[in-house]
Amino acid sequence: MSQFIIGIDLGTTNSAVAYAQEAGVTLFPIPQLANPGEVAEFDLLPSSLYLPGEKEFVEGSLALPWNAQPSYIVGRFARLRGVENAGRLVNSAKSWLSNQAADPTQPLLPLNAPEGVAKVSALEAARQYLLHIRSAWDQAHPDAKLAQQTVLITVPASFDAAARDLTQRAAKLAGYPEVTIIEEPQAAFYAWLERNPNWRELVKPGDLILVVDIGGGTTDFTLISVTDKSGELQLERIAVGDHLLLGGDNMDLAVARFAEQQFADKGTKLDALQFHSLWQQCRTAKETLLADGAPASHPITILGRGSGLVGGTIKGKIARDEVRQLILEGFFPPVPADAAPQRNRRAALAEVGLNYAADAAVTKHLAQFLRNAGNAKPTHLLLNGGVLQASAIEHRLFEVLNSWQPTPVIELKNESKQSDLMHAVAHGAAYYGIARSGKGVRIRGGVPRTYYVGIESSLPAVPGLPAPMKALTVVPFGLEEGSKVELPQRKFALVIGEPAEFRFFSSISRRNDAAGVLLDEISDSLEELAPIEVFLPPHTDGTREEIVPVTLETYVTETGMLELWCVAADGRRWKLEFNVREKAAHS
Amino acid sequence: MSRISAAFSSFFSILFSGVLPETVATEFGYTKARPVAAPPPEPPKVKLTDGALQILQTLQRDARLIDFLMEDIAAYSDDQVGAAVRSVHADSKASLARHVMLAPVIDGVEGTNQKLDGSKAPDPNRIKLIGNVPASGKAPGGTLRHRGWQATSINLPPIGKQDVTILAPAEIEIES
Numbered sequence: 001m002s003q004f005i006i007g008i009d010l011g012t013t014n015s016a017v018a019y020a021q022e023a024g025v026t027l028f029p030i031p032q033l034a035n036p037g038e039v040a041e042f043d044l045l046p047s048s049l050y051l052p053g054e055k056e057f058v059e060g061s062l063a064l065p066w067n068a069q070p071s072y073i074v075g076r077f078a079r080l081r082g083v084e085n086a087g088r089l090v091n092s093a094k095s096w097l098s099n100q101a102a103d104p105t106q107p108l109l110p111l112n113a114p115e116g117v118a119k120v121s122a123l124e125a126a127r128q129y130l131l132h133i134r135s136a137w138d139q140a141h142p143d144a145k146l147a148q149q150t151v152l153i154t155v156p157a158s159f160d161a162a163a164r165d166l167t168q169r170a171a172k173l174a175g176y177p178e179v180t181i182i183e184e185p186q187a188a189f190y191a192w193l194e195r196n197p198n199w200r201e202l203v204k205p206g207d208l209i210l211v212v213d214i215g216g217g218t219t220d221f222t223l224i225s226v227t228d229k230s231g232e233l234q235l236e237r238i239a240v241g242d243h244l245l246l247g248g249d250n251m252d253l254a255v256a257r258f259a260e261q262q263f264a265d266k267g268t269k270l271d272a273l274q275f276h277s278l279w280q281q282c283r284t285a286k287e288t289l290l291a292d293g294a295p296a297s298h299p300i301t302i303l304g305r306g307s308g309l310v311g312g313t314i315k316g317k318i319a320r321d322e323v324r325q326l327i328l329e330g331f332f333p334p335v336p337a338d339a340a341p342q343r344n345r346r347a348a349l350a351e352v353g354l355n356y357a358a359d360a361a362v363t364k365h366l367a368q369f370l371r372n373a374g375n376a377k378p379t380h381l382l383l384n385g386g387v388l389q390a391s392a393i394e395h396r397l398f399e400v401l402n403s404w405q406p407t408p409v410i411e412l413k414n415e416s417k418q419s420d421l422m423h424a425v426a427h428g429a430a431y432y433g434i435a436r437s438g439k440g441v442r443i444r445g446g447v448p449r450t451y452y453v454g455i456e457s458s459l460p461a462v463p464g465l466p467a468p469m470k471a472l473t474v475v476p477f478g479l480e481e482g483s484k485v486e487l488p489q490r491k492f493a494l495v496i497g498e499p500a501e502f503r504f505f506s507s508i509s510r511r512n513d514a515a516g517v518l519l520d521e522i523s524d525s526l527e528e529l530a531p532i533e534v535f536l537p538p539h540t541d542g543t544r545e546e547i548v549p550v551t552l553e554t555y556v557t558e559t560g561m562l563e564l565w566c567v568a569a570d571g572r573r574w575k576l577e578f579n580v581r582e583k584a585a586h587s
Numbered sequence: 588m589s590r591i592s593a594a595f596s597s598f599f600s601i602l603f604s605g606v607l608p609e610t611v612a613t614e615f616g617y618t619k620a621r622p623v624a625a626p627p628p629e630p631p632k633v634k635l636t637d638g639a640l641q642i643l644q645t646l647q648r649d650a651r652l653i654d655f656l657m658e659d660i661a662a663y664s665d666d667q668v669g670a671a672v673r674s675v676h677a678d679s680k681a682s683l684a685r686h687v688m689l690a691p692v693i694d695g696v697e698g699t700n701q702k703l704d705g706s707k708a709p710d711p712n713r714i715k716l717i718g719n720v721p722a723s724g725k726a727p728g729g730t731l732r733h734r735g736w737q738a739t740s741i742n743l744p745p746i747g748k749q750d751v752t753i754l755a756p757a758e759i760e761i762e763s
Contacts, residue, residue, distance in 0.1 A: 035648065035744075036749070037744050037745075037746070037747050037749060038744040039744065040685070040742075058747065058748050058749045058750075059747075059748050060747040060748050061747055061748070061749060063747070271760075299670075299673075301670045301671065301673060301674045303651065303671060303674055303675075304671075307654045307657065307658065308654075308658060309651055309654040309655050309658055309671055309675070310655065310658050310660050310663050310667060310668055310671040311658065311662075311663060311667075313667060313670050313671040313674075315666075315667075315670045
């Protein structure tokens with residue numbers, strides 16, 4: 001049995017690790033390169049990967065306690081050096097894992113690397129972060145290596161089955177044991193449960209808890225309902241939002257771009273390093289100016305480049321009202337309950353890149369999320385993420401939410417210290433590990449989407465038009481961990497020795513399609529994912545069988561992974577695999 | 588181990604040989620950003636002055652202190668100097684805090700009376716008597732004018748193959 005339960009928050013911009021023992025949940029500080037030749041421990045591991053050139057650093061200065069000559073730099077120094085040389089820096093690898101437009105297993109990153117840099121895939125980047133964490137853990141716990149522990153990794157609730165699968169693959173490639181996947185907003189809620197042992201007095205049956213998790217790069221919504229089952233309070237996750245590439249980094253950047261323009265108006269042009277310094281200061285300025293009792297402005301100082309430090313210093317300031325205007329009106333505008341975010345208008349020839357949210361208004365996305373969840377009226381609100389410690393943002397969210405419903409929402413406090421909001425997810429993941437072993441309350445949830453496979457209609461083909469597709473429900477919404485769905489009524493013929501491919505769809509808004517239900521058309525509410533494929537190897541024993549009739553079975557494993565299987569009448573079975581390569585080609 | 592000998596053995600051991608004496612390391616439990624010893628590829632040859640250069644290098648890298656000290660600031664307005672100083676000051680302080688743990692020699696309130704052991708002259712390393720100092724060099728006390736500073740621990744990474752005489756490399760930007 002494992003000694004520790006390890007929760008890993010593999011974030012878009014920062015990662016954190018917490019572990020649980022009998023005594024409770026503790027944060028694991030992660031040793032990393034702080035500067036060449038200097039390894040130090042920090043609570044956060046920036047999710048940055050730097051691909052060093054051959055002679056870029058003094059020999060031996062990248063050494064880590066567990067690796068004298070690492071091929072990559074992970075963490076703090078990677079981010080630092082990446083500012084000076086962006087062509088070798090991989091950032092936001094996590095967002096690429098769920099990207100529909102590019103293959104996460106192909107070496108594409110950094111996107112703008114100069115010729116001659118050996119690029120890496122998003123999967124490899126994720127593996128490197130996980131490998132760094134594993135090595136650091138093993139170094140600190142030589143008698144309790146990570147591979148022998150129970151490990152949980154958090155993903156955005158909005159990650160689809162393929163992105164979750166890739167996360168598990170990255171972990172496996174990094175030498176992890178079978179990991180359990182847990183959704184970030186749920187982990188944040190578990191952290192709240194852990195800190196409020198009296199939670200049963202704080203919520204009651206019929207309550208609906210909205211979790212808003214704004215990370216560095218993503219925003220995630222989740223609804224958890226409180227029900228009563230024979231006198232025991234139960235928690236059930238009933239809805240999750242769409243994948244939104246919009247987070248605190250966007251907000252800092254908005255303030256920095258604004259400040260940069262102010263400098264430009266005065267005739268000062270900033271270079272990349274100065275802009276980075278500005279960006280950092282704007283983050284601090286934003287936090288200061290959005291707090292209660294904020295001063296009217298925050299000074300900004302950009303030191304001169306070169307050795308003329310004082311002479312080249314540029315001074316400026318950012319006014320409180322400007323930041324409030326930018327952040328509150330830009331990202332959290334008051335909108336009516338029926339507001340809808342602007343849709344992505346994609347150019348026919350879109351550049352390969354991340355599918356950033358087209359509309360920066362978090363409140364519009366929230367309105368749409370609540371509408372899709374059946375016009376939900378949450379009774380409680382739990383906020384998570386570094387951004388949300390700014391009290392002005394917090395107030396605004398409450399204001400907007402309360403304008404949509406007759407009864408005001410009650411805040412669930414996950415302690416307001418910044419460090420807590422940054423680490424709550426890793427914390428909660430470790431707590432969930434305890435809950436899974438039966439020592440705490442567990443949120444029931446299951447699969448947060450409905451999944452379908454495409455079936456070609458047997459209608460006569462019309463020249464010039466593809467055969468109409470129907471969609472067969474293979475995974476109903478909310479299918480729980482450890483359960484199975486069989487679909488005996490529909491048979492497929494698989495040809496031995498040839499790969500068979502199924503088109504695969506999901507829907508976040510259709511919640512009532514039971515397993516086996518056939519939809520007559522692929523409507524807008526269905527999103528096409530990577531196709532899934534299966535290959536039946538040719539026989540080696542000389543049997544002549546060519547076509548095998550199979551039925552489909554779906555499972556949700558105990559670790560939260562979705563699996564689809566083809567099952568023959570005689571019990572032989574083949575697993576369907578996600579084909580991420582095809583996903584890129586299709587879109 | 589006495590505070591004095593701990594302080595001195597740490598300070599000089601690190602300054603001159605780049606490592607914290609083990610006895611001191613075990614005595615003081617660190618809390619912040621504890622450097623983890625990287626495996627040195629081969630035992631580096633450390634000169635006596637390397638630790639001092641390393642401190643300068645670090646303060647330049649983290650806070651651009653050398654740039655600041657070496658610049659002729661006579662021509663600039665107090666306003667301009669002030670803006671730069673705030674930044675250099677904050678960064679130097681943060682850098683220093685990461686590498687050297689500082690504490691006052693006497694943790695008292697400056698300007699108030701401070702008792703001393705009148706039976707012997709104080710350790711001149713730690714306490715400097717000023718004003719009407721008796722011929723014996725012994726005094727039962729006096730007014731605390733400066734609390735003094737001592738380094739209680741130093742966390743400097745081991746020096747590898749880098750050239751410590753280069754306090755900051757020249758920077759050349761490749762423009763496209």
